[in-house]
Amino acid sequence: MSEVSLDNVTKRFDSTVAVNDVSIDIDDGEVMGIVGPSGCGKTTALRLVAGFETVSEGTVRYDGEDVTHIPPENRNVGLVFQSYALFNNMTVLQNVTFGPKMHDVGKEERRDRACELLELLDIEELADRNPKTLSGGQQQRVGLARALAIEPHILLLDEPMTGLDAKLKQTLRQELGQLLDDLEVTTLYVTHDQEQAMSMCDRIAVMNDGHLEQIGTPSEIYEQPANEFVAGFIGTANLLEVTIEDEQVSFGFTELDAPGPQRVDGTATVMIRPDDVRVGEGPVSVEITNLFYQGEHIQATGLLPDGQKLTLRLDRSLGDVTTGDSLSIAFDPDDIHVIESTR
Amino acid sequence: MATDHVSISTRVSSAARTTVEVLTSPSSERQREIRRIVSLCLPFTVLLLFSGVFPLTEMVRISFSESRLVTEGFTTEFYMTLVTDPYYRNVAFNTLWFAAATTVASIGVAVPVAHALEKYSLPAKSVILTVLSFPNSLPGIVAAFMIIILFGNTGVFTNAVAFISGQSSTDIAFSTGVLGLFFAYIYSMIPRALLLLRGTYAEVNTDAEEAARSLGATPLQTFRFVTLPQIKPGLIGACILVFRTGLAIFGTVLILKGLLVWTLQIDRELAQGFNIAQASAMATVWFVFVFGFTVLVLRYTTAEVSI
Numbered sequence: 001m002s003e004v005s006l007d008n009v010t011k012r013f014d015s016t017v018a019v020n021d022v023s024i025d026i027d028d029g030e031v032m033g034i035v036g037p038s039g040c041g042k043t044t045a046l047r048l049v050a051g052f053e054t055v056s057e058g059t060v061r062y063d064g065e066d067v068t069h070i071p072p073e074n075r076n077v078g079l080v081f082q083s084y085a086l087f088n089n090m091t092v093l094q095n096v097t098f099g100p101k102m103h104d105v106g107k108e109e110r111r112d113r114a115c116e117l118l119e120l121l122d123i124e125e126l127a128d129r130n131p132k133t134l135s136g137g138q139q140q141r142v143g144l145a146r147a148l149a150i151e152p153h154i155l156l157l158d159e160p161m162t163g164l165d166a167k168l169k170q171t172l173r174q175e176l177g178q179l180l181d182d183l184e185v186t187t188l189y190v191t192h193d194q195e196q197a198m199s200m201c202d203r204i205a206v207m208n209d210g211h212l213e214q215i216g217t218p219s220e221i222y223e224q225p226a227n228e229f230v231a232g233f234i235g236t237a238n239l240l241e242v243t244i245e246d247e248q249v250s251f252g253f254t255e256l257d258a259p260g261p262q263r264v265d266g267t268a269t270v271m272i273r274p275d276d277v278r279v280g281e282g283p284v285s286v287e288i289t290n291l292f293y294q295g296e297h298i299q300a301t302g303l304l305p306d307g308q309k310l311t312l313r314l315d316r317s318l319g320d321v322t323t324g325d326s327l328s329i330a331f332d333p334d335d336i337h338v339i340e341s342t343r
Numbered sequence: 344m345a346t347d348h349v350s351i352s353t354r355v356s357s358a359a360r361t362t363v364e365v366l367t368s369p370s371s372e373r374q375r376e377i378r379r380i381v382s383l384c385l386p387f388t389v390l391l392l393f394s395g396v397f398p399l400t401e402m403v404r405i406s407f408s409e410s411r412l413v414t415e416g417f418t419t420e421f422y423m424t425l426v427t428d429p430y431y432r433n434v435a436f437n438t439l440w441f442a443a444a445t446t447v448a449s450i451g452v453a454v455p456v457a458h459a460l461e462k463y464s465l466p467a468k469s470v471i472l473t474v475l476s477f478p479n480s481l482p483g484i485v486a487a488f489m490i491i492i493l494f495g496n497t498g499v500f501t502n503a504v505a506f507i508s509g510q511s512s513t514d515i516a517f518s519t520g521v522l523g524l525f526f527a528y529i530y531s532m533i534p535r536a537l538l539l540l541r542g543t544y545a546e547v548n549t550d551a552e553e554a555a556r557s558l559g560a561t562p563l564q565t566f567r568f569v570t571l572p573q574i575k576p577g578l579i580g581a582c583i584l585v586f587r588t589g590l591a592i593f594g595t596v597l598i599l600k601g602l603l604v605w606t607l608q609i610d611r612e613l614a615q616g617f618n619i620a621q622a623s624a625m626a627t628v629w630f631v632f633v634f635g636f637t638v639l640v641l642r643y644t645t646a647e648v649s650i
Contacts, residue, residue, distance in 0.1 A: 050553075050557055052553055052556075052557075071556075072553070072556040072557050073556050073557070073558075073559050073560055073561055073562075074559075075557070076559070077557050078557065078558075079553065079554055079557040079558075081550045081553075081554065083548075083550045085548060085550035085551045085553070085554040086551065086554075087551055087554075087555070087568070087569055087572075088551075089569075089572035089573070098555070098558055098560075098568070099558035099559055102555075102558055102559035102560045102564060103559045143554075146554070146558070147557075147558075149558075150558055150559060156557075
């Protein structure tokens with residue numbers, strides 16, 4: 001395994017800039033996620049790492065070595081696709097031994113390696129089956145075994161769980177997370193599903209419109225989003241207009257001490273996560289306008305006294321709440337995050 | 344016995360009545376579907392009966408006729424001639440090896456072209472496609488004429504080589520030889536192969552190809568292990584189509600005459616002495632061979648011949 005980095009990489013398709021001056025360093029054994037909405041450039045970034053797209057500007061490095069112009073077959077990357085992309089003219093075992101065969105690994109050794117991986121992924125009984133006869137989850141495991149069989153510099157996962165049902169996705173997510181931890185494989189995990197990224201990745205890069213918006217650990221991204229886009233994309237965020245003066249945050253309807261020294265002075269936006277809003281106590285009253293039953297809790301939209309909307313998470317212990325009810329709320333200075341960038 | 348006869352005729356007339364009822368006033372969705380299918384296929388069925396089945400039947404009858412001018416009696420003489428006469432055996436051999444060779448050459452050229460067309464973004468792609476598909480609508484005689492212009496005694500290529508080598512252009516010209524005919528054949532056959540192969544290539548799983556590359560396969564290995572198995576049905580379909588085209592070409596061979604093949608010999612049977620029975624026997628053998636060959640190949644593959 002190795003360190004992989006994208007240094008100021010830009011990719012243009014004619015006049016469209018798919019990836020714009022992006023720099024990401026992935027440490028040895030780290031699981032790095034790239035998240036963002038459709039068309040943000042995350043898959044293009046992965047393809048640049050794999051070598052399937054040529055870099056317009058910048059450098060791709062493996063262990064410090066410039067691989068920007070090295071073809072994909074010489075990069076030793078394991079690629080797992082959303083579409084599984086298995087070779088249907090081969091058995092599962094042949095699929096897994098294909099990579100080692102291309103790397104001139106001896107027949108016995110590649111067979112042993114494949115069997116070991118199939119056992120690790122709990123699909124050893126499928127060795128002689130045709131991939132077409134397998135379920136989506138089984139196919140994805142075969143794809144993963146095939147990618148790992150070449151002992152890649154980096155494992156690239158391109159939306160590997162899209163298309164699987166929710167229950168299977170949850171199971172596979174836990175298993176895959178554990179596997180990546182155990183194998184300490186340097187991994188780039190591309191997904192539009194922020195929950196998957198949060199639970200599986202050591203760090204996350206958030207992309208939007210070809211730009212890298214923020215890179216950090218899941219808690220950094222969630223609790224201290226760099227801008228409104230990241231705050232809105234990762235989880236549910238309440239973004240409220242405030243005025244900051246003399247370390248005091250004025251909401252118009254209430255005032256709080258600023259959460260630590262602030263660089264912003266004047267009008268600003270603060271983010272409050274719904275789960276940080278205490279419901280049923282406090283000086284501020286909200287009028288409930290919408291309720292969404294979500295099983296473990298109820299998500300509600302409330303109107304603040306100044307007319308701004310606030311998303312709340314209601315515990316079921318609150319009893320029956322209906323639209324039109326007024327609820328008192330409170331939040332602590334430590335639970336608000338001042339957004340410094342407007343991007 | 345009489346009761347059986349009545350019963351059969353009653354059943355037939357009942358079935359006919361039911362069919363007419365289904366077609367004129369269908370009462371279920373399935374019956375309406377049957378009516379739509381019949382309406383859609385009726386023009387072709389009529390055409391097939393009058394232009395296909397009827398002449399074919401007549402042709403077979405003529406081929407077994409004892410008389411050369413009137414269809415009467417029964418003889419297998421003309422078929423025996425085809426089997427025993429070395430002349431006809433040679434014509435059959437020429438036809439088969441030449442169709443096979445041109446098929447191999449056409450497919451050999453068409454596969455990389457289809458690969459390039461479907462895998463890469465080429466400049467002026469629509470112009471390239473027009474040029475490549477153009478020979479599909481070109482009469483064989485015109486194709487032959489183009490070969491003469493290029494490789495004939497006063498052809499462009501011939502003159503250029505003669506100028507460079509100092510040889511006589513008549514020694515170099517090969518338009519009316521086997522090589523000239525070969526080029527004329529593949530000129531007509533490559534676009535037909537491309538037609539099928541491009542369709543097949545469009546369905547190739549490109550993710551699987553990229554997976555192979557990422558696993559260390561070179562482009563050639565990727566083609567061999569991943570792409571080729573996927574295009575195999577289309578490749579077989581193209582081989583059938585092109586081989587059949589090779590067997591059927593007439594206009595080109597009539598002009599260039601580089602090799603005596605089956606279609607040219609049928610023409611000679613009719614033109615020289617009006618030996619219609621022998622020509623019919625040859626045409627029947629041709630039809631049975633092509634039909635049998637297609638059925639046999641399709642039975643052992645999943646290929647589809649779309650033309």
